[in-house]
Amino acid sequence: MGFDKNFLDLLASSSSTPGGGSVSALAGALAAGLTSMVCNLTIGKKKYQEVSEELSSVLKESEELREELTKLVDEDARAFDQVMKAYRLPKETPEEKEIRSQGIEEATKGATQAPLEVMERALRVLELSWIVAEKGNPNSVSDAGVAALLGWSAVEGADLNVEINLSSLKDESFIKEIKAKCEEIKTKAQTLLDEVLPLVRSKL
Numbered sequence: 001m002g003f004d005k006n007f008l009d010l011l012a013s014s015s016s017t018p019g020g021g022s023v024s025a026l027a028g029a030l031a032a033g034l035t036s037m038v039c040n041l042t043i044g045k046k047k048y049q050e051v052s053e054e055l056s057s058v059l060k061e062s063e064e065l066r067e068e069l070t071k072l073v074d075e076d077a078r079a080f081d082q083v084m085k086a087y088r089l090p091k092e093t094p095e096e097k098e099i100r101s102q103g104i105e106e107a108t109k110g111a112t113q114a115p116l117e118v119m120e121r122a123l124r125v126l127e128l129s130w131i132v133a134e135k136g137n138p139n140s141v142s143d144a145g146v147a148a149l150l151g152w153s154a155v156e157g158a159d160l161n162v163e164i165n166l167s168s169l170k171d172e173s174f175i176k177e178i179k180a181k182c183e184e185i186k187t188k189a190q191t192l193l194d195e196v197l198p199l200v201r202s203k204l
Helices: 006-014 020-040 046-087 093-136 138-166 170-202
Strands: none
Touching: 006 020, 006 046, 006 170, 020 093, 020 138, 046 093, 046 138, 093 138, 093 170
16 A cells, blocks of 8 residues: 655645645545445445445445545645636736736635535535444444544534635625535534544444
């Protein structure tokens, strides 16, 4: 087994991207991967025949989520780069200043979308981690617990990235709408984590 450390080297560098948003997406992808692993260690085993069909469905979804969250690692970085591009627009004349201001507003709104998608998908991974913690191979229940923790971290980390983008926007209705979505997701995520961890610990 090997690990490509280029991402970590770039992360640790002075480059603005990848940053916390990409790492949040990666945490979600890792959570989905662990969820899939528990499924794969359960499906097809005679001892867990009763749950094999359900966990096959969970596996299919967790793999789809892993792929989507992996794509969002790069998407978050690209969105941030668009914001930086807008800030570099000329601002010598009143017309240029207006164009630049609008460009920054639109690019910043766009930059809220990737972390919001991370939050939505990571929340679903958290829900799936609860299923595998309850029904998966108990020898891998600690992996289900780590999946839940990473899923929760992905939600909270992505929320921070949404918030920092919202703080520089002027569109109050947009801000209100996005904040409401984030609060709903965070509340659900915390409730799930509070359910999954005691379940995991009870099986250790």
